[in-house]
Amino acid sequence: MKILILSCAFPYPPLEGKTQMRTFSFLKYLNQRHDITFVTQASDEVLEEDIASLKQEIPNCIIFPDVTQETTSPRFLEKAKRLGVFFQQGTPPKLLSHYSLKLQEYLDQEIDSGQFDLLTCEGNNGEIYIRPEWQKKLPTVINIHRSLWGVYKHQRENHSGESGLRNQINLPLLRRYEKHYCSKFSAIVTATQTEQKLLKNLKLETPITVVPNGLDLSVFPKRPANSGGQRIIFIGAMDKPANIDAARFFSLEVFPKIRQRYPESILELVGIRPVHEVLELGEYPGIKVTGPVSSMIEYLHWATVCVIPLRKSMGTKIRTLQALATGTPLVASDYGLEGLSVDGTGVPLCAMRANEIDEYVYAIGRLFEQPKLREKLSINGRTLIENEYTWKRMGERYEQILLTTYNTSHKLSDNSP
Missing domain, CATH: 3.40.50.2000 (Glycogen Phosphorylase B;)
Incomplete structure (x- = not known):
């Protein structure tokens, strides 16, 4: 035509x-x-x-x-x-x-x-x-x-x-x-x-x-190895209202409880244009606000867990696809997983779902402690993107x-x- x-x-x-x-x-x-x-x-x-x-x-x-x-x-x-x-x-x-x-x-x-x-x-x-x-x-x-x-x-x-x-x-x-x-x-x-x-x-x-x-999978390669440790990342433009709300909710309400159980854990808020409400989160123990980075892929490859704790938004998120494509174990809200079949009866588990504070703590704790679960999510997430979202x-x-x-x-x- x-x-x-x-x-x-x-x-x-x-x-x-x-x-x-x-x-x-x-x-x-x-x-x-x-x-x-x-x-x-x-x-x-x-x-x-x-x-x-x-x-x-x-x-x-x-x-x-x-x-x-x-x-x-x-x-x-x-x-x-x-x-x-x-x-x-x-x-x-x-x-x-x-x-x-x-x-x-x-x-x-x-x-x-x-x-x-x-x-x-x-x-x-x-x-x-x-x-x-x-x-x-x-x-x-x-x-x-x-x-x-x-x-x-x-x-x-x-x-x-x-x-x-x-x-x-x-x-x-x-x-x-x-x-x-x-x-x-x-x-x-x-x-x-x-x-x-x-x-x-x-x-x-x-x-x-x-x-x-x-996604273009050549731009988002699967990481060569499943990272251990206790490193959490949240990625996104840090001047958007939904991301500001998510960053503050996770940093102030969820992450302190994770630090109580895992004192060595760190949280990195990775993204362009961080506003004051996000920058001030870097003053709390274990939290780093990176601002723009040269390679988002490196952060996804190095992270133990990626979180997308959105509480207001709509539609399938590119960053969700990116985390799944790189094989980074993902914990996300219903908003973060909207439009994707990542769990449930007959569906290979690709991500952990969490909406409440205790659900985040439980899911992230399991991923910190269980290498086989991390590997399962890594393989299934990449496969989902390869089959359905190129x-x-x-x-x-x-x-x-x-x-x-x-x-x-x-x-x-x-x-x-």
Whole structure:
């Protein structure tokens, strides 16, 4: 097929974040099997060498400058004006502020040319460029990396985000916005089952399919040996509210009880941009806040146990996949293990599940003391990722959705009067 792919987020380097990783991985897979034209935007912060590297992987790559209409933080009146635009037009002002007329004109010309078999929109930021009438010309697919309405809804239900009047106003507006833009597409792809369920609540006629995130196993090799000792790590960006909460919960409520039983145990909080609430945890006995590190892989390989003690979040976590892939014994909450089959009847044990303080202490204690259990989790975790969560596997699933959408569209066209 000849596929036009749009992503407003520049997808290189592919390890910068989930959006970049997901977009680049699908691009790379599809480019090996189809005729791809990739259209994206790049801000002034994107390095020339990154642009060159992307073009080496995806030769037919068209890049437009990221046009930002707003350069300063809006004051109260400006916020009110933006909210008024949201009410009237239905599109969040943040997306409108990056709208490029030149990119729109380019897309209009390409779609009118009739040369493409299918269009995909990677992430909801690009939906602003997709015209509803394009569905009559070619099948269109949106790969929603993150549902804005779903995030707000989850935060409100779990008291983990902004509250008050702004949230009460934004939630129904975002629901209306998401339902509107989803109706422009022939098929919808989500990264998590949670978001699939949320979007199904919108009563859309469009089919919604889950294709989870994956990993490049060449980047996350299994560690050569199962580490003993009593070294615990928690990895993640240390400025995100869910990670701050998890770091403080584990450091202040769980780890002291572990230290009582295992005085030599240490806890390392590994991740970029640690805020004050995280940095101050480094003052407690046995706890080290590393900040950014040169190799996350080395920390995973050296750790006795990796913990993901999230108490608020949604969707399958890349870091969970990383810990499993490297064979690092994992103890995580229901939130940390969301979307994964890691335990239960008939399922090989890949990780220890814990939500309460005593459950963490019990699970980590078992892993400290039982090398065979550590080895079991190490082998099973790696096997799970190899079998189910490689980007090659996810690329195959994504490609099948595109082929099905294309074939369905052509059958409907053939049957039309």
